[in-house]
Amino acid sequence: MSGRSALKRVDWLTVFLYISLIGIGWLNIYSSTFSEDHPSIFNFGQLYGKQLFFIGVSLVSIVVVLSLEASFYERFSSLLYIISGVLLLGLFVFGKTIAGATSWYNLGFFNFQPSEFAKIATALALAKYLSDIQTDIKRRKDQFYAFLIILIPALLIIPQPDPGSALVFFALIFVLFREGLPLFYLGIGLLTIVVFITTLMFGTIWVAIVLALLIALFLLLKRSSFKVPILPLLSMFVVAVAFSLSVNFVFNSVFEQRHRDRFSLWLRLEKDPQKLEEIRKTIGYNTYQSEKAIESGGFFGKGFLEGTRTKGDFVPEQHTDYIFSTVGEEWGFLGTTTVVLLFTLLLLRLVYLSERQKNAFSRMYGYGVISILLIHYFINIGMVIGVLPTIGIPLPFFSYGGSGLLGFTILLFILLRLDANRLNEWL
Template identity: 50%
Template structure:
């Protein structure tokens, strides 16, 4: 019996997907190199292990990940499934605790402070929510044919969203990637279309007059009604949907003026170039575009970025770290980094699709979804095609909570994937 267990453990370790591990290491190292460049003070030497500096602290976080990975891979794969509900409960309690013990940073109360280090629980709740959602889908073997099944699954990730939304809008938005995961498992596609159209209509109502936008909506609905002859085309349903969308169009101004915070309105204005002062609201985006564009094909070289060395780009070591890649390593460097990320996404999706059981498959898709939406939103906001919402670049941006959480997220899946040799 003991010999069988030993052989099983050996096979699990030998089946770790080393391509994902290699890409992870490459991204973490490349991230640190760019954090070093972005945070190295001009009036100091180039000491790598100066723990008083941001790049020195990042080394500590990187070193902490090594024993963490060993523990994650050593635990039995069933551990993550068995205790997923407990992890989820702890995550919810950590979010509730922010209302009492949270520290306010830049107007957002989404941190716990422990001495000189902070902890952002929303980063870790992504992991516990992914585990619990995978547990629910695998246990119920649901095909999402009933509204009850759909409501429970959506409620699992929307509950933490409601707790996060007030203080961390960016993280709350990222949880929407779970809709893609559930769509893979059978969630009706109208959920995705509803979300997509809501965003399009909301943004459209900000730049197009209400009656003009409603006219476009009516034309689109008529075209849809005429062309889709194979579906059950009930005119009453079209009328009801048209009425709801028209009401929504007229409600956008109220939401924009009365619900959104001033900084949120500023970010939307920057996206559309509405009444923007490039030295105030549009400063971050303007400097970001300048930094990325100035790198040309091959960049200015390591530690040679004038925008980076001049500290023109705010928060360059965190949310804006990719601007350092663009300036110092150029278009070629950007393509290499993007290529590593895309390869990692595709590899995780491939591994997830080839799982023998539901739990690791759903969790794998959740991992791919979270990593991709972080990657997409982060880079999109740096080039002005998405509002700035404070999203770190996975494995790349400075921050202990971010790096450790993404490491846990990834290596739990790699453990589950390696264990598929023991699944029947």
């Protein structure tokens, strides 16, 4: 199917939601970076002017994405994945360091972040591998290779250091669950997170006691109904306790001080009130000011360009990771609810589009898009309102940044291109 035909059959509801989000996002970037000395929206020396330029580039990229044959994305997915890996490796030699992370290439007119391209390439490569007729996600060997596809770019990004971007790749594991990966792995993942957090909060001894009591209760309740696999339960207990014993070493020796401070603030690990307050004023300053900005907006907000905390630069980096706080202050509860609803509708629409695909590759890629957008959306808003620790993840289509906006746009419109072609016989 030609690009012109694809344009006619593109899902316009998704396009409307996309345009709504980037439009509202730009208004809030304009507000958070507005200067009375530079009132023109076309001033490309200002951040809002640059973002307007990036929006234009993203719109051009949509035309390119829709013009390519749908089969291109499946056929060249492996090559794109390899290129993304080479670009990530190149950062260790040619990368530019910004805010302590060597995550960008300096192209002169703008900084390019290859991890945004790697998200697209990994989603495509994973969909390609899983849709192969010889792949069975229930086999251990195929599970290993699927996990490896996800793990390689994450391992290349962590040392930059950029743990926030690396975390996004692990969201692609949800694609595996959609395609039949045993829920056992989800249980292991949740148990790992719970053991890690509870060990930091209460220590290994209490973790071991609680686990022992839970296993004993399970054995007591299930003893009469069926034969209980005692050996696997004991093995799980030993592994969980061993992992718990390693948590403090990882926390104190592997994590950087800024990461330890963020966990200390989030979980209230620091018992000294004075020291906790010092951490709150440094590492937790952004979140504290963000919470206050949203709280001050009330129900209706203070009005466009009327946010006192926004105009006073109380929230550092407000135009990037903390852009949602501008919505809260100037548009209030009504504004934040509108943004949350738009994102929710977009994600639900993408689920619908993914499920109606006739081709396994398109469906799996669709769920890859959903996973990436969902984790960005969930963590960013949770971070801004203080529910989750700060890890530097932008809000899709909303936060300032050319690489991010371009990456999310291409990610989304590849799915729309595949969807427009779903009835064709190349599938």
